[in-house]
Amino acid sequence: MSDFFAGIDPIRYAGPEGGSALAYRHYDPDERVLGKRMEDHLRFAVAWWHSFAWEGGDPFGGQTFLRPWHPQTTMENAKKKADAAFEMFRILGQPYFCWHDADIRPEQGNFRVNLSTLDEITDYIGGKMEETGTKCLWGTANMFSHRRFMAGAATNPDPDVFAFAAATVKSCIDATMKLGGENYVLWGGREGYETLLNTELKQELDHMGRFLAMVVEYKHKIGFKGTILVEPKPQEPSKHQYDFDVATCIGFLRKYGLEDEVKLNIEQGHAILAGHSFEHEIALAMAEGMFGSIDMNRNDYQSGWDTDQFPNNVPEVALAYYHILKGGGFTTGGTNFDAKLRRQSLGAEDLIAAHVGAMDVCARGLKAAAAMLEDGGLQDAISERYAGWETPEAQAMLGSDLGAIAQRVLDEEIVPEPRSGRQEILENYVNRFV
Ligand code: XLS
Ligand code: NI
Ligand code: NI
Numbered sequence: 001m002s003d004f005f006a007g008i009d010p011i012r013y014a015g016p017e018g019g020s021a022l023a024y025r026h027y028d029p030d031e032r033v034l035g036k037r038m039e040d041h042l043r044f045a046v047a048w049w050h051s052f053a054w055e056g057g058d059p060f061g062g063q064t065f066l067r068p069w070h071p072q073t074t075m076e077n078a079k080k081k082a083d084a085a086f087e088m089f090r091i092l093g094q095p096y097f098c099w100h101d102a103d104i105r106p107e108q109g110n111f112r113v114n115l116s117t118l119d120e121i122t123d124y125i126g127g128k129m130e131e132t133g134t135k136c137l138w139g140t141a142n143m144f145s146h147r148r149f150m151a152g153a154a155t156n157p158d159p160d161v162f163a164f165a166a167a168t169v170k171s172c173i174d175a176t177m178k179l180g181g182e183n184y185v186l187w188g189g190r191e192g193y194e195t196l197l198n199t200e201l202k203q204e205l206d207h208m209g210r211f212l213a214m215v216v217e218y219k220h221k222i223g224f225k226g227t228i229l230v231e232p233k234p235q236e237p238s239k240h241q242y243d244f245d246v247a248t249c250i251g252f253l254r255k256y257g258l259e260d261e262v263k264l265n266i267e268q269g270h271a272i273l274a275g276h277s278f279e280h281e282i283a284l285a286m287a288e289g290m291f292g293s294i295d296m297n298r299n300d301y302q303s304g305w306d307t308d309q310f311p312n313n314v315p316e317v318a319l320a321y322y323h324i325l326k327g328g329g330f331t332t333g334g335t336n337f338d339a340k341l342r343r344q345s346l347g348a349e350d351l352i353a354a355h356v357g358a359m360d361v362c363a364r365g366l367k368a369a370a371a372m373l374e375d376g377g378l379q380d381a382i383s384e385r386y387a388g389w390e391t392p393e394a395q396a397m398l399g400s401d402l403g404a405i406a407q408r409v410l411d412e413e414i415v416p417e418p419r420s421g422r423q424e425i426l427e428n429y430v431n432r433f434v
Helices: 037-040 050-054 073-091 111-132 157-177 202-221 246-253 268-273 278-287 314-326 348-375 376-383 390-399 402-411 423-431
Strands: 045-046 096-100 134-141 183-186 227-230 262-267 289-295 333-337
Touching: 045 050, 045 073, 045 348, 050 073, 050 096, 050 246, 073 111, 073 348, 096 202, 096 278, 111 134, 111 157, 134 157, 157 183, 157 202, 183 202, 202 227, 227 289, 246 262, 246 278, 262 278, 262 423, 268 278, 268 289, 278 289, 278 314, 289 314, 314 423, 333 348, 348 376, 376 423, 390 402
Parallel strands: 045 096, 045 333, 096 134, 134 183, 183 227, 227 262, 262 289, 289 333
Antiparallel strands: none
16 A cells, blocks of 8 residues: 555546546546447556656756655665555556556666566566456566667667567566566667667668567467567657658568567657657558557657657547547557656646546547547548449459550540549538547
């Protein structure tokens, strides 16, 4: 038990007009949306790193959050931190959490020590999961904070770092399986470069491909049933990150023969950094059969870095869930709040309010998305726009050749007639739902 959140009662659904600031106004876990409970659609997860491990630093200043579990270098404090985490899970009632090894265990030394501290803390966390029913959406290895990883993990020029990274990932897949995790994530923050002047690009990519293949081989060897997910991001902390965006990751996975084994964890802020919209990245992954899970947050559109704010833009979130629902929804994936407080938001209440607000925004987005899908207006407009392709002549053309097509254009005197794309009409349509 932790008293960090003392005085904050479990959050309940109070309806859109709900009186108290700390109540769900839109997230009702049991409400049915398209025949399925909202909780089962959204599959919310709290991120251990932002909510409990991050100390409020930025490039110009250090720690602002003084938590009872700081400093995070002892096992005693790691357990205090876990107590506070599970207390927050009880208050929020979200079904899942996500973690890195470095978030949950103290950083104390070599691999042998990391292994034993990870084992001890996952025993402790596993016990709490059993008591409370909160589950693990995914686990991952932090291979970007410690200085040993400054030049990358799998793409490090030093084979000893590759070895350390492989050992670390093995231990984290083991720990994820031990905690019943439904996915395992790899985000390669430093799998990239600072300058091409010192980088053997092709060799690094080959090492990264082989490393990921080893992850897949190991998963099958131990019978881990979760999904392996890769998380695209174009840069930060590296100047250039190899997992740049969804399209780059798909090309990479196909090159190394991993496209049937690995799916994608798509983050809002990373999509924006890559010059895309969140829904673009989701729709592309869906179209290619590579969609896995989402890291839900919000990026500042001016800043140029990953601000990891809690989502609060319903129209944006609605379009993201529209593409998720249209593609069949989550299977092993879910909505992980890869989001952190602003560093002046010091209180326990801030942390709860941030999640409550974010869950409500997602619930509103989901409901709007479901309503659009049920109404079918967007799909009808698309079907009508592509209707010409349903004719036998149009289909036959795809099996034909340029010469034959040219002859048909001459014979039939084909003159294409431009038609409106109706973008504003469709934008107005979406606006009726959000
Ligand atoms: C950082 C990433 C990170 C991953 C997990 O930008 O979003 O938090 O989700 O390593
Ligand atoms: Ni993320
Ligand atoms: Ni991120």
